[in-house]
Amino acid sequence: MKMNVITSAVLLTLCLSTATDSTYAGNNGNTVAGGSVSGTVKFEGTAPKPRPINMVADKVCASQHTSTVFSEDAVISSTNTLKNVFVYIKDFKGTAPAPKGAVSLTQSGCIYKPHVLGLMVGQKLEITNDDALLHNLHGTPSVNKEFNVGQPKKGMKNEFTFDKEEVGIPIKCDVHPWMKSYLHVLKHPYFAVTDENGKFTISGVPAGTYTVEAWHEKYGTKTMTIKVTDGGSAMADFSMSKK
Amino acid sequence: MSKKFFLLLIGFSAYFLFGSFIIQPKYWLNKEENKKSNPTVETETLYNTYCTPCHGSQGDGEGELAYLLYPKPRNFTKGMFKLRSTPSGQMPSDDDLFKTIKNGMAGTAMPSFTFLKEDEIKSLVDFVKKLSQKCPPNQPCENYFTGAVTNPVKVPEPLASSAELVEKGKSVYTSLGCDKCHGEKGIGDGPSALTLKDGWGYPIPVRDFTSGTYVGGGSPKDLYLRFITGMSGTPMPSFESAINEMAGTNDADRQKYIWGLIHYIKSLEVKNASTQNTISPENNIIECQKSSAITDTDKLFGNSKIWSNAKTYSIPVNRLWQKTSNNQLLVSVSAIYDGQKVAVKMVWNDPDKTDNTYRIQEFQDGSAVQFSLTDKPGFHGMGSKDSPVDIWFWHSDWQARIGKDNNQLYAHSSYADGHTTDYPQSIHPNALSTGRDAGNNLSQDIKSSPVEAVSAKGPGTLKSKPTINQNVTGKGVWAENKWTVVLIRNMSGGKEEVQIANGKEIPVAFAIWNGSMNDRNGQKMVSTWYKLKVR
Incomplete structure (x- = not known):
């Protein structure tokens, strides 16, 4: 019983401290707790030519596309900005409860949508098959557990959760070797993925000094130290290049 | 004091x-x-004797022989085990690991360890679990089995096979997309087959259902588990949730759906004709029966009555470097002795007789019997320093060369315009040939026996015995797509030779080379250890 009292006390303190430290919910009327981190990821050097995907191995996949499909392992805009970079606060100490809502990943036309996805420890990931053929969801984490589930039917859904933090979990389909997606699992919600213009915004970050990391499947990682103030907006522009 | x-x-x-x-x-x-x-202490010795050569002393799959094997030996430090009775994402149960070690993985280099005692296998299970840990730099190691939940899947009793069920299974096979990898005919040639990789990035061959060989056993219940739980570290996914989605919630429908598929897959197997009237060795014992006098080799073939007392055992041999199909073969083995001599007969299917040595890109059929010189056998791959082996190796190409010199064999018989360098003795009978005259058996240009007596003390130490110690005779006959090979030797042997005597139990193993499958040297099909019991 003694133990329980102590544990409860510790838990209570933790709860209280989290509540005061990180009210990450953001917009709360006029009082804004925390600030935002935003920026652009640039690509330095000559952008590689987009790599077309050959779907000849499965005619059903190919029939769902009217134009050439390109690999999303390096999506670089005309102004040399990089899409699908996962940007997150690397050294955030606190934790937050997982949001109730599920994050979804869809296999459509034998392509994963989206290509890069962030979610929280314990948060549900719902993977749906939008194709009328067999896909297998083969996650090959190094910290979390491997999973490999067959989805032979259109509309089939499977739910997964991850109990450990891990950045860069590859998900592949062995049936269609070009299909690849990356998952990033964090204990906190301070992450974003760059859009077509290489831009990202992480909002509601509790004030403090942090290391921000940008992660790309092909071009590796870049880090930067930033200072977030209440109501302020910190800038974090990255540039990546061929290794 | x-x-x-x-x-x-x-x-x-x-x-x-x-x-x-x-x-x-x-x-x-x-x-x-x-x-x-x-x-x-003992478990570690066991592990080091039988597991380390392939899986490595730390269980990282980097044993000294790993480079010779395909698929690669499992890396235990990744916590992924192929054969599970537990759902996708869970660790295997102790029983799963026990069965994997005991039964081996048919068609791969993982042999069965039926020759070990039950408690020895159990202690190896614990040892493998101990090695199954991740050790990040500067951090304490984390064992995958610590606190792991294992809820084995309950396998219902299989429905009896029927034409109707098999027909149903055929449609399930296509609707699930099994053909994407396993192919329309189940021979492992689906459109995605050639792009598949294992958990370590090596290409992985797809199971050919016509071979009837399954790494985790071929009973309907075994196949049920592979299908429902998937196979970790391979592209084979779990179809558990797919079944819930596709077969509906009615249990009878679900049973028909799953067992139909399994019976359909089993119906694709092509039966192995050479295993008729053979038995699996009970307790790994192959009885060597007393017979009438073993005399002329030729009298041991055909319908010879000399074998009538001998039992015929069916021994699986598995290819160390997997091909797309036929990685397991069943060899029929019988053994007799007459008090003076001992004879071992091996019969196996081989549709292509290959015994030509003219073209360098061709390899030859062969077979071998290996005896351990210690009561407790060492590593089945040619023993070890503490546990040497005596091997009787029959070469189909040596047999083709008996009584023929190189000129007769190659140039003049095969290619009229061909030319080979003459051996000195073809110019003068007394000319010196250094290797031959020093007694090197391999330097004899004219073979007198198709059998080579060799000794080894572990992989890479194979040594042909000197000509004067080549005491094994024998012969192979190829007919009706089958090889029948008989090997004969005196029961008593010399130094570094096996002693075969009444009442003895001698560890014995078998190997087959199929030339048309490019088997040669270490690349072959091998069995695990059995015991030759002389009675």
């Missing part, structure tokens, strides 16, 4: 009586008690 010396003596006696007892139980206790008090 001084007081000081007396005390010292007591001290020493106490040390010898109790001290060494505690410090070095290995040398003090007898074997049985030692096992109880310090199980890890």
Whole structure:
């Protein structure tokens, strides 16, 4: 019983401290707790030519596309900005409860949508098959557990959760070797993925000094130290290049 | 006696009586008690003898022979085990690991360890679990089995196969997309087959259902588990949730759906004709039966009555470097002795007779029997330093060369315009040929026996015995897509040779080379250890 009292006390303190430290919910009327981190990821050097995907191995996949499909392992805009970079606060100490809502990943036309996805420890990931053929969801984490589930039917859904933090979990389909997606699992919600213009915004970050990391499947990682103030907006522009 | 010396003596006696007892139980206790008090010492020896050569001493799959094997030996430090009875994402149960070690993985280099005792296998299970840990730099190791939940899947009793069920299974096969990898005919040639990789990035061949060989056993219940749980570290996914989605919630429908598929897959198997009237060796024992006098080799073939007392055993041999299909073969083995000589017969299917040595890109059929010179056999891959082996190796190409010199064999018979360098003795019968005249068996240009007697003390140590010690005779006959090979030797052997005597149980193993499958040297099909019991 003694133990329980102590544990409860510790838990209570933790709860209280989290509540005061990180009210990450953001917009709360006029009082804004925390600030935002935003920026652009640039690509330095000559952008590689987009790599077309050959779907000849499965005619059903190919029939769902009217134009050439390109690999999303390096999506670089005309102004040399990089899409699908996962940007997150690397050294955030606190934790937050997982949001109730599920994050979804869809296999459509034998392509994963989206290509890069962030979610929280314990948060549900719902993977749906939008194709009328067999896909297998083969996650090959190094910290979390491997999973490999067959989805032979259109509309089939499977739910997964991850109990450990891990950045860069590859998900592949062995049936269609070009299909690849990356998952990033964090204990906190301070992450974003760059859009077509290489831009990202992480909002509601509790004030403090942090290391921000940008992660790309092909071009590796870049880090930067930033200072977030209440109501302020910190800038974090990255540039990546061929290794 | 001084007081000081007396005390010292007591001290020493106490040390010898109790001290060494505690410090070095290995040398003090007898074997049985030692096992109880310090199980890890013996388990580690077992692991190092039978597992380390392939899986490595740390279980990282980087053993010294790993480079010769395909698929690669499992890396236990990744916590992924192929054969599970537990759902996708869970660790295997102890029983799963026990079965994997005991039965091996048919069609791969993982042999069965049926020759070990049950508690020896159990201790190996614990040892493998201990090695199954991740050790990040500067952090404590984390064992995958610590706190792991294992809820084995319950396998219902299989429905009996029927034409209707098999027909149903055929449609399930297509609707699930099994054909994407396993192919329309189930021969492992689906459109995605060639792009598949295992968990370590190596290409992985797809199971050919016509071969009837399955790494986790071929019973309907085994196939049920592979289908429902998937196979970790391979592209084979779990179809558990797919079944819920596709077969509906009605249990009868679900049963028909799953067992239909399994019976359909089993219906694709092509039966192996050479295994008729053969038995699996009980307790790994192959009985060597007393026969009438073993005389002329030729009299041991055909419908010879000399074998009538002998039992015929079916011995699986598995290819160390997997091909797309036919990685397991069943060899029919029988053995007889007449008090003076011993004869071992091996029969196996081989549709292509390959015994030509003219073209360098061609390889030859062969077979071998391996005897351990120690009662407890060493590593099945040609023994070890402490446990040497005696091997009788029959070469189809040597047989084709009997009584023929190189000129007759190659150039003049095969290619009219061909040319080979003449051996000195073809110019003059007394000319010196260094290797031959020094007694090197491999330098004999004209073969007198198709059998080579070789010895080894572990992989890479194979040594052909000198010509004067080549005491094994034999012959192979190829007919009706089958090889029948008989090997004969005197029961008593010389130095580094197996002694075959009444009442003895001798560890024995078998190997087959299929030339048309490019088998040669270490790349072959091997069996695990059995015991030749002379009675």
